Amino acid sequence: MLPEKYVITVGRTFGSGGRALGRMIAEKLGIGFYDKQLLVKAAQKAGYNLDFFERNDERAPRIMGGIIPFSMGFYPMSWIGDSAAGSDGIYKAQCDFIHELAATEPCVIVGRSADYILRDVDNVVNIFVHAPADACAERIVDRMDCKSHEEAKTLAVRTNKLRANFYNFYTDKRWGAAESYDLTLDSSLLPMEQLADMVIEYIHKRLDR
Secondary structure, three states, X not given: OOOXXXXXXXXXXXXXXXXXXXXHHHHHHOOEEEXXXXXXXXXXXXXXXXXXXXXXXXXXXXXXXXXXXXXXXXXXXXXXXXXXXXXHHHHHHHHHHHHHHHHHOOEEXXXXXXXXXXXXXXXXXXXXXXXXXXXXXXXXXXXXXXXXXXXXXXXXXXXXXXXXXXXXXXXXXXXXXXXHOOEEEEOOOOOHHHHHHHHHHHHHHHHOO
């Protein structure tokens, strides 16, 4: 039997279907699912404008027109401007809300470096979902985010860079590195439902009491 409170975090490359997989896992387990909803709730609790929250979602702070290099989880507050300070406040609001979720309900959380934020919390399973560039591009086109595979590949590279910069800036780990996660999955190798069932079986083996 699974514990009363546990969290599955899902890191993902753009177009890999990580969000869809996370939602399917949550539905099969009958637990909460948080992705964009996390932004809304965190913004409301912290008193931030939601538009500002969304513009800075999974983006590292910028200074002088460029992204500040990641610094092994240390945030150089004395070096940043107002924009970066605002980004730091947004990140803290998300951290607080993620900790609140972990303390109150079982759930799946997609992105937002949740695996790192919850590194000292019990009953957390961290997965990362990826796929070859062609498979990601096909998924991106199918969901109509882009019209062509080349456009989709360009968007994926840009989005993955933003996600990596965000993750590497705020943590002492590397985004997508296998050692950072409990499971890494190539979503192109099996149907999504089979992948969800595999993850759920692993969760039971890890957390059942």
